[in-house]
Each structure stands twice: as C-alpha cells, then as structure tokens.
Amino acid sequence: MNVWNTIGTGFKEIWAHKFRSLLTMLGIILGVSSLVAMSALVKGMEHGLKEALVAMGGLEKIRIEQQSELPLYQRHLADQAAGVTMGDVHALRCSAPLVEQVTPSVDLFGWGGGTVLTYRGESARPFMFSGTWPDALRIHEHVVAHGRMFNEVDDAQARNVCVIGTGIRDELFGLPEETGRTIVPVGESILINGQPFTIIGMFEHYESEQERERRLSGTNPPPRSAANPTGPTRNRGHSHSGGNFVFRLKNNTVLIPLNTMLIKFRSAVGVSATPDARLTTINMKIVDIERLEQALQQVRNVLMVTHKGIEDFAFRTQEDWAEQITTVIRNSRISGTMIAAISLLVGGIGIMNIMLASISERVREIGIRKAVGATTGGIFLQILVESVVIAMVGGAVGVGASFLLVKVIASFTPTDNAPMVTWLSLTLAFVCSASVGVIAGLFPAFKASRLDPIQALRYE
Amino acid sequence: MALVELRNISKVYRLGEEEIRALDDVTLDIEKGEFLSIIGPSGSGKSTLMHILGCLDTPTRGTIQLDGLMIQDASPRELARIRNEKIGFVFQFFNLLPKLNVVQNVELPMIYGGWKARERRERAMEALRRVQLENRSRHRPSQLSGGQQQRVAIARALVNDPRILFADEPTGNLDSHTGEIILGMFRDLHAEGRTIILVTHDAEIAAISPRRIEIRDGKVASGGGT
Known part of the structure; x- marks a missing residue:
C-alpha cells in the first residue's frame, strides 16, 4: 500500500x-x-x-547627566563639584574616540512651573525645551520638514530662533483636522516665557507606523471636539494625537540654540547675577554598540579628569529600556x-x-x-x-x-x-x-x- | 510435493492453568487442484486448522509447507505477504468494507500487493465479470443482496489469483437457493483447476466436495489419508 x-x-x-x-x-x-x-x-x-x-536615538545614544547626590565618600566635596560644563564637551570631543558625537544641552522642563509658549492668546507647555547645538537633530533622530534647523551662526549670535514639533504647532495654531489645512508656522513670532522668538523650522510629524496607517486610511478617531464639551472645560493633557508617549514627547519639543538658552534664560534665573553655565545633559552617540562598556569607561576617565575626581555625573543609557x-x-x-x-x-x-x-x-x-x-x-x-x-x-x-x-x-x-x-x-x-x-x-x-x-x- | 503439507501440527492455547489443545498432531497433505471440505462441529478445531492453513495463525508445534515455503516460523510481515499473494478468503459474513464500493472492495488485496491503479481497476472488473457483477461495480455492499455480496467476496478472493481459496461457511448466511448458486460457483472454480478448501459444520454442504476431512477434538477423525 x-x-x-x-x-x-x-x-x-x-x-x-x-x-x-x-x-x-x-x-x-x-x-x-x-x-x-x-x-x-x-x-x-x-x-x-x-x-x-529607535525614535529615541536607539541604543547608541547615551546621556551624561549631572548628579547632585555624590557618592558617600565624596559628600564633603559637594561644594567643589563643578557640574557638567562645556569644558567636558570639548574634552570628550578631543579625547574619547569611541564617542562619535557630543552635543551639549540645557533642558528646561519641569522648571519652576515649566516653560510656557504663547501665541495670540493660545498657550502651550512643551514636554521638552532644550538649548542645544544644531547637531542635536541627528542625536534625537529629528527631521526638519519645514523651514530649517538653527545653525552655528544662530548659536554664536544667540538669536531668538526656535524649531518646534508639530505638537506645539497643534496647540498654538490649531490641529490640521480642526483648521482644515496644515498650518506651517515658520516665520511666525511666539513668546517663550515672555521672550519673543521666531519659528524658523518645524519637525515632521512623528508617529508610529500603526498611527500612520490609520491616519492614511482615515480611520483615526476624530480629535475631541471643543465645540460640544461635556462638563467644565478641562485640560486633558497632551493627548491630542493619542498614541505612543515617545512620539508625543518628540512632537512636543522646542529646540533653541544653546547660547540663546544660556543668555536669555539662565542669566535670568536664580539669585546670583552670574549666568549659570552648567549644562543639564550631554548627549552622545557611541561608535559601536558592541563596545558600549569601553566607551562608557573612556568617557568616565575623561570626565574624572575634568571634574577633578568628583563623581557628580551619571550615565543614562537606553540599555535598560532595550532590556x-x-x-x-x-x-x-x-x-x-x-x-x-x-x-x-x-x-x-x-x-x-x-x-x-x-x-x-x-x-x-x-x-x-x-x-x-x-x-x-x-x-x-x-x-x-x-x-x-x-x-x-x-x-x-x-x-x-x-x-x-x-x-x-x-x-x-x-x-x-x-x-x-x-x-x-x-x-x-x-x-x-x-x-x-x-x-x-x-x-x-x-x-x-x-x-x-x-x-x-x-x-x- | 503436495501444495500444502502439514506435519504433526499442534496448536495449544493456555487459559490460565488449563491447556487447551485446539489441534493435536495433525498431519495432512493437500494436492494442487483439490476441492476439500473440512467438517466438524463447532469447537472441534476446524477453524483453528483453517486459520493455520490460511496463514492467519501459526502452529505451536509442527511444520507447514505451502507452495514450497515453510511458514511455521514466518514473521507476521511474511505471513501478510503470503495471505496477500497465495490465499483468498470467503467468509460467512461476506466481510466487505461498507465504506468502499464493490470495485474498490475487490481492489483491496491489490492495493496491499502494490499494483498500479489502472491494472487494479482492470483486474477487479475482470474478477467481477467472472461472478457476473460487473454492472454493480459502483454500488455499495449494503445495496446488494446477500448472494451478490458473497459473489463480490469471491471476486475479491480471486483477484490476486491465489493458490488456495478458503471458504469459511460461505453459505451460512444465505438462503438455500442462493447457497446453491454460491456452491455451484465453487464447483465451477474447482473444475477450472483451483484448489478450494471449504470449512463447514454441515455434512450436506460438504457433500459437494470430492474429499472430506472430519475434525473432532483437534484430531483428524477421517479423510486424513490421501
């Protein structure tokens, strides 16, 4: 058979x-x-x-953050701690070959009530408001869709220019769904904490593939309409676009030149008359993810010299996240x-x-x-x-x-x-x-x- | 050399402590072309003898030679092949597969013989012509009368051109008229030179065969000598 x-x-x-x-x-x-x-x-x-x-820069992105809490044996040196400064940035650029990009950043979020952006009676609070270098574009995987990124000249002259994400645009100028057209507010003037800034660029709209598919097929749930609100008016938070937190974070970003940040915002805060020159973060991209340990060690060695041995910094990698x-x-x-x-x-x-x-x-x-x-x-x-x-x-x-x-x-x-x-x-x-x-x-x-x-x- | 040679065949079943001798020292020769009936009351051992002759069972002792092959020590696999090629069975209850139609039932032995589909169909139809049922080839067994079913069973038994045809009470489930027709068929097959072994308890039916062997208490009571 x-x-x-x-x-x-x-x-x-x-x-x-x-x-x-x-x-x-x-x-x-x-x-x-x-x-x-x-x-x-x-x-x-x-x-x-x-x-x-990947949208947050992938595993190659590491951050150095200032650490106010020193290790126990260094507690007595707390007042000697210089913090993360531009000196560190230059030192790393010269002496850490395993790091291919070093970008300083002064972030102003959750800072005394936060940053408020206003435009003709509309206001917005960005998730992330940073003064940084033009190459932050690459490290944060940002893409400028309209206008341009600020450049070295803008930074050197500390011009009042900013590049915003679509989330900010939505808050200040209206959602495309509500206004019926996509507003590109390049050239518009807005106030950031009361200081006039010119929008010179806007990022593309970040969204997950899923959201994109839904948006293109027109099945996205319609945005909550303000025309017939239920109950007292309330801020529902930054949830207009829904979706993944990461993409919302990126869409609600405002970037300005580092020097502008230092001069316009840092000299104005605090009791001291001297501008605070400390950075909040140094963003880095390492050359090879396989050599992450070595790269971190290298960075640490450099920083231990510039910080005179005081360990007032900490690394933030995205390993934990990946894990x-x-x-x-x-x-x-x-x-x-x-x-x-x-x-x-x-x-x-x-x-x-x-x-x-x-x-x-x-x-x-x-x-x-x-x-x-x-x-x-x-x-x-x-x-x-x-x-x-x-x-x-x-x-x-x-x-x-x-x-x-x-x-x-x-x-x-x-x-x-x-x-x-x-x-x-x-x-x-x-x-x-x-x-x-x-x-x-x-x-x-x-x-x-x-x-x-x-x-x-x-x-x- | 005879077609089948049984030498001192015994078959012993154990039932707890008790030994039951279904067959006791049976010696028997069957020549090619013989029409033989094995008679005996139920429990006499005639079925056991048929099972051993038909390679469905192996003896406890003794030797058996069939068509030049010694089969007392054959493996189940070899026995299956011998059953397939050299032996045809006709049973009391016809034993057709109800889910297959007539021609598929007749083809069954050739499927296990590894024949090609076209040859199978040709030979099966030929065998059905032989029992005059070629016009019923697409029917299910349940659509046929008892006599017709038994004729299908005969066609199935003949399809591989076996050396021996076994018939175990072939008329036991048929009325006497239909039984006559079936027995007539065996007579015709014998006339064509086939070796036929008819197992029955009915002496009247056994009377149609030239040679009769009577089994009683596991022994050949009469007809053993040639």
Whole structure:
C-alpha cells in the first residue's frame, strides 16, 4: 500500500464522518490560530517598542547627566563639584574616540512651573525645551520638514530662533483636522516665557507606523471636539494625537540654540547675577554598540579628569529600556506559547480520543484488511496518516482562521501596535499541528496494528 | 510435493492453568487442484486448522509447507505477504468494507500487493465479470443482496489469483437457493483447476466436495489419508 493510497483512505475516512472530524479538527484549528495570533500580537508589540526605541536615538545614544547626590565618600566635596560644563564637551570631543558625537544641552522642563509658549492668546507647555547645538537633530533622530534647523551662526549670535514639533504647532495654531489645512508656522513670532522668538523650522510629524496607517486610511478617531464639551472645560493633557508617549514627547519639543538658552534664560534665573553655565545633559552617540562598556569607561576617565575626581555625573543609557523590551517580549512570548501549546495539546487529546473510538468501530475492517494482506506496519501507517490528515487539515484551516482572529484581536487591542503575522509563525503553527497529529496518532495506530486478525474477524 | 503439507501440527492455547489443545498432531497433505471440505462441529478445531492453513495463525508445534515455503516460523510481515499473494478468503459474513464500493472492495488485496491503479481497476472488473457483477461495480455492499455480496467476496478472493481459496461457511448466511448458486460457483472454480478448501459444520454442504476431512477434538477423525 503506497503513501498516496493511504492518504486517500485517510481523507475518505474523514469525509465519511464529516461532523465528527470537524469537531475533532476544531481543537487543532483553535490551537493553531491562537498560536499564530499570539505570536502576531507579540511581534506587533515588539515592533512597536523597538520603533519607539529607535525614535529615541536607539541604543547608541547615551546621556551624561549631572548628579547632585555624590557618592558617600565624596559628600564633603559637594561644594567643589563643578557640574557638567562645556569644558567636558570639548574634552570628550578631543579625547574619547569611541564617542562619535557630543552635543551639549540645557533642558528646561519641569522648571519652576515649566516653560510656557504663547501665541495670540493660545498657550502651550512643551514636554521638552532644550538649548542645544544644531547637531542635536541627528542625536534625537529629528527631521526638519519645514523651514530649517538653527545653525552655528544662530548659536554664536544667540538669536531668538526656535524649531518646534508639530505638537506645539497643534496647540498654538490649531490641529490640521480642526483648521482644515496644515498650518506651517515658520516665520511666525511666539513668546517663550515672555521672550519673543521666531519659528524658523518645524519637525515632521512623528508617529508610529500603526498611527500612520490609520491616519492614511482615515480611520483615526476624530480629535475631541471643543465645540460640544461635556462638563467644565478641562485640560486633558497632551493627548491630542493619542498614541505612543515617545512620539508625543518628540512632537512636543522646542529646540533653541544653546547660547540663546544660556543668555536669555539662565542669566535670568536664580539669585546670583552670574549666568549659570552648567549644562543639564550631554548627549552622545557611541561608535559601536558592541563596545558600549569601553566607551562608557573612556568617557568616565575623561570626565574624572575634568571634574577633578568628583563623581557628580551619571550615565543614562537606553540599555535598560532595550532590556525591558526584551523581557516583556520574552514573557509575553512564553505565556502566549503556553496558552497555544495547551490548546494544541487539548486538540491532540481530542484527535487521539476520536482515533481510539474510530478503531474500535473498525475492528472488523482492520481484520479484513489484515486477512487480505495488510501488514502490521500498513495498518499502523493507515491510522497514523488518518490522524495526521485530520491534524493537518485542521492546521491549514487554523492558519486561515488565524488571520481572522488577528483582525478581531486588533479591533479591540488596547495597544497601538498592530499584530504582525509572520511566515515563521505560520510555518511553525502548521508544523506543530502536524506533529500533534503524529503524536496523537501513535498510540491508536499501535493499538490498531496489534489487533489479531482472527479475533478482529470474529468481532461483532 | 503436495501444495500444502502439514506435519504433526499442534496448536495449544493456555487459559490460565488449563491447556487447551485446539489441534493435536495433525498431519495432512493437500494436492494442487483439490476441492476439500473440512467438517466438524463447532469447537472441534476446524477453524483453528483453517486459520493455520490460511496463514492467519501459526502452529505451536509442527511444520507447514505451502507452495514450497515453510511458514511455521514466518514473521507476521511474511505471513501478510503470503495471505496477500497465495490465499483468498470467503467468509460467512461476506466481510466487505461498507465504506468502499464493490470495485474498490475487490481492489483491496491489490492495493496491499502494490499494483498500479489502472491494472487494479482492470483486474477487479475482470474478477467481477467472472461472478457476473460487473454492472454493480459502483454500488455499495449494503445495496446488494446477500448472494451478490458473497459473489463480490469471491471476486475479491480471486483477484490476486491465489493458490488456495478458503471458504469459511460461505453459505451460512444465505438462503438455500442462493447457497446453491454460491456452491455451484465453487464447483465451477474447482473444475477450472483451483484448489478450494471449504470449512463447514454441515455434512450436506460438504457433500459437494470430492474429499472430506472430519475434525473432532483437534484430531483428524477421517479423510486424513490421501
């Protein structure tokens, strides 16, 4: 008996008991589709999280921040601590070859009530307001869509110019959805904490792929309309665009030249008349992520010299974030796989059950087949193939059903990450269903093949 | 050399402490072309003898030679091949597979013999012509009368051109008229030179065969000598 005949017989057997086979397959169908859907969800999540990480500069970006709390043994030197200064920037540029970009930054956020931007009665509070160098563009993965970034001349002359994100534009000039057109406020004059600034550039609108797709297909939920407010007016926070925090943060950014920041904002604050020249952050990009440890050590060595041995700085890498992503993904993957594995197991038990029922129904048939020349192996193969055929048909249907399931899940998924069905997961699910068929069929096939033909023929 | 040579065949079943000798030292020769009936009451051991002759079972002791092959020590796999190529069975309850149609039932032994689909179909139709049922080839067994089903079973038994045809109470489930037709078929097959072994408890039916062997208590009571 060749394989094709056996497979044909298997299909006939399934067709002869359509409803029973369908019920049996249902277990596998659910198992396979939950496996595919789970992996699609996790994949979508991973994609979304990594997208956000890349939008924040990726793993190569590290920051040096001033640390007001010194190590215990240096506490008595606290008043000697110089803080992070431009001197550090120049030193690092010269002496840390593992760092390819060093950009100083003075950030003013959450600072005494925060920064307020105003334009003709509209006001906005940026998430991030930094005075920095023009090359901050690269380190923060910013792209100027309209106008230009400020340059070295703007910085050297400490001009009152700024580059804003679309979130700020939305707050000050109105959402594109509300005004009916995309306003490009380049050239407009706004007040930042009461000082006049000219907008010379605006970044592109940052959003996750998911948001972009939704926006392009026009299915984005309409922005909350101010025309019919419910209850007292309230600030709902910076949630106009919804979506991922990272993209909202980037959209609500205002960048100005470093010198402008130091002169216009630093000399004005504090009790001392001397401008505070300390930086809040030095942003760096390292050459090679594989040599992160060495790069950090190098930076530390340089800074220990410029800081006279006082460790009043700390590193902020995005490793923890990346690690968190890995952990989250791994955990979701494990729990998803567990659920799918359990449902596949249940499906397998269903198949085994039905195969056992089927062979006890067909004892006589097996006896006849043996009498006319079927070998033990032939019967074994026949039952096994039947089981595998059920499982594989179930697997194929399950793969089809998984697309449906993914659609359903995507429609009420709380995250902004669209599930992604991968070929790998489809193949894996199908292979799993086939192996479940083999495993579930082994025992019934063994039992059937061991039937004594004489007993089987006598069986009523 | 005879087609089948049984030498001192014994078959012993163990039932707890008790030993049951289903066959006790049976020696028997069957020549090619013989029409033989094995008679005996139920429990006499005639079914056991048929199972051993039909390679469905192996003896506890003794040797058996079939068509030049010693089969007392054959593996189950070899026995399956011998059953497939050299032996045809006709049973009391027809034993057709209800899910297959007539021609598929007849093809069944050839499927295990590894024949090509076209040859299978040709030979199966030929065998059905032989039992005058070629116009029923697409019917299900359940759509046929008992006599027709038994004729399909005969066609199936003949399809691999076996050396021996076994018939185990072939008329036991048929009315006497239909039984006559079936027995007539065996007579015709014998006339064509086939070796036929008919197993029955009915001496009247056994009367159609030239040679009769009576089994009683596991021993050949009469007809053992050639």
